[in-house]
Amino acid sequence: MQTNEQGEAFGAWLLRHAKREDWIGTLAKQAKSDPWFRAATTPNELRKRLQEAGAEGDIFEALDDAEVAWLSAQ
Template sequence: MTQKDRSDLVGQLAAGAAVDRRFPRTGDPEAVRKHLSAMQAEGDMFAAVDDAESDWLSA
């Protein structure tokens, strides 16, 4: 959620997560992917999870 001010897909994902009460805030990336799948999210959001996970792992 701290990334919601980014101007890329990760920012869009974070902004959506901030207003989604069911978003797995304490979940791992797989939990986020599962949630997105259940919500029938567009493929770009899955790519955003991949990007966010890569950023997190490289930090």
């Protein structure tokens, strides 16, 4: 399992940010409502899932931002 410097998996980190009032919060809310999403989900797994679902560009930008924030543990 891939984790950040604090030992936190991306999926778990993302779920904790569902109350944010930005694109990361929107992404987290969508992930929380997806029965497929797991706390151990990696950014690349989520990226693949979004591609398969036909997601648009903005959500991928949010995922990129979330990945950077997760890696820096913001």
